[in-house]
Amino acid sequence: MKIVGVIAEYNPFHRGHLYHIGKAKEQTGADAVIAVMSGDFVQRGAPALLPKHLRAAMALEAGVSLVLELPVWCACGSAEYFASGAVSVLDQLGCVDSLCFGSECGDLPSLSRAARILEEEPEDFRAALKAALSRGLSFPRARQEALVSCAGSADAGAVMEEPNNILGVEYIRAILRRGSRLEPATVRREGSGYHDQAPDPSYSSATAIRRLILEAGKDGLPAALRDQVPAPSARILAESYGSRYPVYADDFSLLLKYRLLTESAAGLASFADVTEDLANRIAGRLNGYLSFAQFCSLLKTKEMTYARISRCLLHILLGIRGTDMDAFRAAGGCGYARVLGFRRDAAPLLNLLKKTSAIPLVTKPSRASLSGCARRMFESDLYAANLYESVVTDKFRTPFIHECRQQVVIV
Numbered sequence: 001m002k003i004v005g006v007i008a009e010y011n012p013f014h015r016g017h018l019y020h021i022g023k024a025k026e027q028t029g030a031d032a033v034i035a036v037m038s039g040d041f042v043q044r045g046a047p048a049l050l051p052k053h054l055r056a057a058m059a060l061e062a063g064v065s066l067v068l069e070l071p072v073w074c075a076c077g078s079a080e081y082f083a084s085g086a087v088s089v090l091d092q093l094g095c096v097d098s099l100c101f102g103s104e105c106g107d108l109p110s111l112s113r114a115a116r117i118l119e120e121e122p123e124d125f126r127a128a129l130k131a132a133l134s135r136g137l138s139f140p141r142a143r144q145e146a147l148v149s150c151a152g153s154a155d156a157g158a159v160m161e162e163p164n165n166i167l168g169v170e171y172i173r174a175i176l177r178r179g180s181r182l183e184p185a186t187v188r189r190e191g192s193g194y195h196d197q198a199p200d201p202s203y204s205s206a207t208a209i210r211r212l213i214l215e216a217g218k219d220g221l222p223a224a225l226r227d228q229v230p231a232p233s234a235r236i237l238a239e240s241y242g243s244r245y246p247v248y249a250d251d252f253s254l255l256l257k258y259r260l261l262t263e264s265a266a267g268l269a270s271f272a273d274v275t276e277d278l279a280n281r282i283a284g285r286l287n288g289y290l291s292f293a294q295f296c297s298l299l300k301t302k303e304m305t306y307a308r309i310s311r312c313l314l315h316i317l318l319g320i321r322g323t324d325m326d327a328f329r330a331a332g333g334c335g336y337a338r339v340l341g342f343r344r345d346a347a348p349l350l351n352l353l354k355k356t357s358a359i360p361l362v363t364k365p366s367r368a369s370l371s372g373c374a375r376r377m378f379e380s381d382l383y384a385a386n387l388y389e390s391v392v393t394d395k396f397r398t399p400f401i402h403e404c405r406q407q408v409v410i411v
Contacts, residue, residue, distance in 0.1 A: 004034075009055075033063065044307050049246050062233070102186065125147070210246075242396065265279045273312050292313065341411070
């Protein structure tokens, strides 16, 4: 059996994702697709639009064989941690042949060249980076210049200008760092750009689709949404609207304000990615706090983007500290694979995983037998899921379902 892995958020699952899955199988000759998907919080530093089990169901209906959850420590981390966590899960399953990701350029050699330079950091790259930083350039811009100088080609720096390219480079770096057997492959992104907010006739971005949902009124979801997502996704979106989603960052505003009020500036600096300067600005501007999103905008500077600040605030809300990420690095990756759902016809794949996986497959959270860093990471997953579910139940007045009682999705 040939297996391809994909890494995604499916927030929500749309036609571009369906295209990616089809091309991934076509390019790699895979018989099965395993998706490592963010849970209830995503990499841009926000809650997912709808709960992870609904998003997993969308992916399974579209042909993904098995959906695993990317632990929250990595799911809402920087591109490096997001990639490292997901690649570590796929690698440790022991039977995944390739990793196929989307990219704006669709040029695997260029992405691989950039990844190798960034991972190996040859002397000429380090010297060029130092010189660029000394001229006052931001780190991303300085890194681009150093790549161009080291590779001798403007294309080397250009690949680091687009979000999917950047993630692709980080996936390849993670593969190199682990000495993994995973073969990278890429599918060129079609249709809208990652940040485009207007629907596209072919493939709209998740940003545009979320905007359509945001603009939905009392009459429910707009008819235009049905043209943007596969039929099973449209059905799930329609059935769950107003009872399980939409969920937005500002739905967590009071919870975040409470956490911020309980911490000193020194305490805030202990959370993952929170610098001393940001901790002081959070403490100093807390009286101006109105909402999650408004506070991100209030704290944003030329040096620190909205998305990075949002991730930092999410780390504070979820209790993810710098020492947790140190432990993750020391452990060499994720120590378990949480199963969110699978297709009934994936029985041969599940049987294979039981034989090859070097990490436990967790199907029943209450029975997970983990220790050390893996246990702490899993407990953070449970806390994050229950916090998200608490917001869902309060917003939509629905019964609370503890994460340990959530059922694996089977389609």
